[in-house]
Amino acid sequence: MAADESYPEELRYHREHDWARVEGDTATVGITWYAQDALGELVHFEPPEEGASVAADQSYGEVESVKAVSDLISPLSGEVVEVNQVVVDEPEKVNDDPYGDGWLIKIRLSEPSEAEGLLDVAAYKALLEEQ
């Protein structure tokens, strides 16, 4: 079942519709409810290699629905320390639970201060209002 629209308070948001949950020097990253709704039911997650470097604002992988492909944009810079294999096997988890079981990767941050530049939930919702 697709999740209801929500944008948790505790997350930081990137304007390309990605979220980050920063905990110390690591961040969990995924796509927002808006992004998964725009794509439709996800059928493929093309993940980065564990150990790969990712840079803020750059693509680190792709997700695909039946009709569309979308680049995944990393909100933050660092090293990929974990890929969510559950989503690799069952991409629809992202639709079911975009902020929980549907997380995509975990990053060890190289520039933790970058998080300051991300949007808070109010700013992200304001961005969605303009879409």
Add this chain to the structure above:
Amino acid sequence: MQTLRRTPLYERHAALGARLVPFAGWEMPVQYTSIVGEHRAVRTSAGVFDVSHMGQLRIAGDGARDYLQARLSNDLDRIGDGEAQYTLLTNEQGGIVDDLIVYRRGEDQFLLVVNASNVEPDHAVLSETDDVSADWALLAVQGPEALSRLGIEVEPFTFRDDHVLGVRCLIAGTGYTGERGCELGCAADEAVRLWDAILDAGIVPCGLGARDTLRLEVCYPLHGNDITPERTPIEAGLGWACALDKEFTGVDVLRRQKEEGTPEKLAAFVMDDKGIPRQGMAIDEGGTVTSGSLSPMLDQGIGLAYVDAGLAAPDTKVTVDLRGRPRAAHIVKKPIYKREE
């Protein structure tokens, strides 16, 4: 910007929460809930598609049969009154202007149902026909339970005028999904009543997204992707729809290609690696993907591609360039998906 046209069912689609997208100049539902779910409904029970965007050309009167026989690839004399036939409209180079279904109402009375995006080019070539597209709504009801839920019988590639759920229709045993079912033509102002009755019969509304994945699993070509005015029926594997023993536009080219072979052929493939092929991707050994998707029934990437003729045999290993990543696939016999009997 061009204004998008809407079918008589637009308000119904919007009320159901469909995702509406531009398609061939029309604002059409691509999905209501999920492409995968709608696809599976058609494979396992029954679904209904609004295909009122498709064009209808009519011709009647002395010489109508001769006129079409000289311009369409298939042999019109193979069908009788109340029968329908898949056929192609070709150009002087043997290229495919459109693929269509011709319905024979009488010896010199025919209806052609053509692709929405090709109504104008078709009408330019078949200038003696009347474009009656605006008068008609067309609903495709497809799936193993389609006919029983409608309470009708119709044999494949036959048609008749009759009532369906209280609405006067042209009932045709045709479709674009590989399933049993029918296409129902009715007057545009009756479309809402027919649609509502079909949904009340427990038939699932399905969008163009599922229509595309359904047709791809059974390897029905999509004009504009897999067949174009630059590709001939021989390369596309549609020689079976061409009567090369009669005269029609471009037949000389097709006879020569049939004799000599073509450098490329349209082949079906299934991904062995993960990943979804898409239109325009390269086949590294020689070829180009013309349609690609995830197959909801196989849960694997599938596609159609023009490949070098030497690669077109089933079980040939090929490599699809998925945005820079080489991914393994193999050629399969068409159709890609067939129900287990």
